[in-house]
Amino acid sequence: MWERSHIQKAGLDMSHTIREIAQLAGVSKSTVSRVISGKGYIHPETRDAVLKVIEELQYKPNAVARAMVSQRTHNIGVLIYRREYPIASHPFYGKIVDAILATAARMNYSVFVTTDHEMSLRSADFMLEKRVDGLILISRLQQNVIDYIHNFGIPYVMVNGSTDVDNVVHVVNRDQDGGMMAAEYLTGLGHRRIFVLAGPQTHRSHYLRLHGFRDYLNGIGSPLDPSSLAYPQASTFEQGYEMMQQHWPDFKSGGYTALFATNDMIALGAMKFLIEQSVRIPDQVAVIGFDGIDVASIYTPSLTTIKVDTEAMGRTACTLLDKLIDQQPVNELDIELVPELIIRQST
Amino acid sequence: MWERSHIQKAGLDMSHTIREIAQLAGVSKSTVSRVISGKGYIHPETRDAVLKVIEELQYKPNAVARAMVSQRTHNIGVLIYRREYPIASHPFYGKIVDAILATAARMNYSVFVTTDHEMSLRSADFMLEKRVDGLILISRLQQNVIDYIHNFGIPYVMVNGSTDVDNVVHVVNRDQDGGMMAAEYLTGLGHRRIFVLAGPQTHRSHYLRLHGFRDYLNGIGSPLDPSSLAYPQASTFEQGYEMMQQHWPDFKSGGYTALFATNDMIALGAMKFLIEQSVRIPDQVAVIGFDGIDVASIYTPSLTTIKVDTEAMGRTACTLLDKLIDQQPVNELDIELVPELIIRQST
DNA sequence: TTGGGATGTGGGAACGGTCTCACATTCAGA
C-alpha cells in the first residue's frame, strides 16, 4: 500500500508566495511584484536579489490569485457539440481544436476543452464559472446554450456553426463555393452522370455544399436529377456505406460515372462499398468528397476532396476571440475561408 | 466598423458577486455562502429568499475566487508530447484525451489540454502556474519535464510512457502480451513466414510489442529471422508505405504470407503499397496491426488489429489522479490494461 | 540653498469567495 504523501515529500516543497520571496529578499511584496511584472522603478541590485531568491525557491506566480485581481484568467474555453463522435478524435473538429491549441499557446492562453452532448448547459456553466476570458463554440450548438452564453456577456466566436443572435463573430468555410468547385472539377473531367450523397440538410455545411454543387450544374445546363440524390441520415462512414448499398441497383443501371459526397466520411463509406463490388475507382466511378480529413489522404485509393482550411479556422477564431477579449474593434463579423480542391487517386 | 461594446450590451449584465446577492436578499454574505455550499444551518425561508435572488440575477459563483481560498482549482491538465502529429487529432492519443475529457467532466474537473513540442518546459510551467490540481502526462515526455513537474510536488499520472522516477502511477497497455496475441493468432491461422515492421525501438510500446511477438515465435520453435524484420524510423503511414516498398523485392521472394506491424498506421501504409501491387489481402498476404485506431476499421480491407483500450486508459488515469489529489491511498502503481484482438478483413 | 522631477520602496485596499468564531434565539428536559 502506497500513499500519496511519498510523492509529496519527493517534491522540493509546495509552491511559495510572493510574501515569502519578499521576506527572504528583505523587501516588501510590492517590490517583488514589481520585479516580476517589470513595471515601475526598481533598483538593479534589488532586482537581482529578488530574482535570485525566486530562482532558488523555484517560485512560480499563482495565476489564480493574479486572475482574481486582474479579472483576466488568460484561459479560454472550447465548447463543441457532437453527438456521434467524441470531440478530440473527431477527424474534422479535432483539427480545428489542434489549431486553436497551437494558436492559443502562442498568445499565452490556456485552453479548456469541453464536449457537450446531452448535458448542454452544464458544460457551458462550468466554463462560465471558471471565468474564462472567452469561448470558442464549434459546430451547431443548441440555440439555448448560445443564448445562455450570450446573456452572460462573455466574448465568444462561433466556428462552423450558425445562430439567430446578431453581432456574433462567425468563422465558416465557403461551403457553397466548395460545392461548385466539386461540380466544376467533375464536369471538367467530362462526367455528366453524377450521383450525390448529401448529408443531413439541417446542417448548414451539407446544405450549402449540395446547393453549390447543384447551382453549378444548373448553370451549365445539366441539372441534377432528383433520382441522382440520396440523403444519408448522418454524416458517417456507416451511413455512406449503407446508402451506397441501398442505391446500388439504381446506380448500376443509371450509367453513373462519378460520385460526390458532401463530406469525406460519407464518401469513404460509399467507396468501401464500391470497392467491395469490384468497381474500379476512378476508372469506372470517380469519387470526390469534402472536408479534407487525414483519412482521405491515406485511403486506398486516396480520396479527391474539397479541403476545408481547418488550420485557418482555428487560428482565425483564436485571433478574433483575442481581439474581442481585448475590446479591440473587429471589422468583419463573418470570416469565410476558401476551400481547396485536392486531387488524388479517386478521380 | 463594429465594436465589442455592442455584444457587451446584449448580455443582461456582467457577473454578480456573493455580496450583491447578500445585499438584495437582506442577509450577510456568510449566509449566501451557506446556501450555496449547503453546509451549516440555515432557515428554510432565508434559503428560499437567497435562492430567489440567485435565480433572478443568474448568479454564478466565481470559481477563481473559490479556488483562491480552497486551494483547489478543480482543473486538471493533460500534457502530451508529440512530434509528428498535433495532439487532438492524433488517432491514438486523441482517443485517450476523449476518455479523459468524459471522465473528468463526470468528476467535475475541467481539463486544460496542452501539447508540448519543442517548448517543453513552457507548457508545463503554464499548467503549474495555473495551479491545476493534477496532471496527466501522455506519451514519453522528456525526463527533464517530468522532473520539473515532480519537483513542484503536484500529483500526476503517466499514460503510455515511462520515467526513471519512482513511485509514479503509470497506466499502460500490456504491449508484450499484445505482441504475443498477434503472433499466436497469425501462427494459429497457419502462417509461418511472417514479415514484421517494427516502429522505433526507443519507444516502449514498439519495443515490447516486437518482443512479445518474437517471444511467442521462439516459444513455438519457429523463431523470427532477422531478415524478416524492418524498422520504420517513425510510426507513420508514410514510413509504413516506404518500408514496405523498400523491402518489396525480399518480401516477394521470401515467400511471406503475413505481415505484422507494431502499429496500425505502419500497417495501413504497408497495406496501401501491397494493394497497389495488386496483392490480394488476406488471400496472398494477411496483415495485422496494433492500436485499434478508427481508421483501421474503415479501411478497405479493414485491418485486423490488437486494440488498446484507450477508453480505459483515459478513464483510469483520471480516476487515479483524482485519488492522488484527494490524498487517498493508491494501492497499485502500475495499471496494465489488457488489449483485445479484433479480427477484420485483412486476415 | 532650494525646489522638484526622477527614482526607489513600502503599506494597504481590493478581487470574491470560504470558514472560524462569536453571538442570538429557540426549545426540550430536569
Next chain:
DNA sequence: TCTGAATGTGAGACCGTTCCCACATCCCAA
C-alpha cells in the same frame, strides 16, 4: 424556571496577487 444543546446568522480574517498612494532619497538646475 433554568440549562444547555440545536439552530440560525453575521463579522471579519484569509487566500496570493496587483496597483494606487504615500513617502524617502537622489540629483540637477535655478
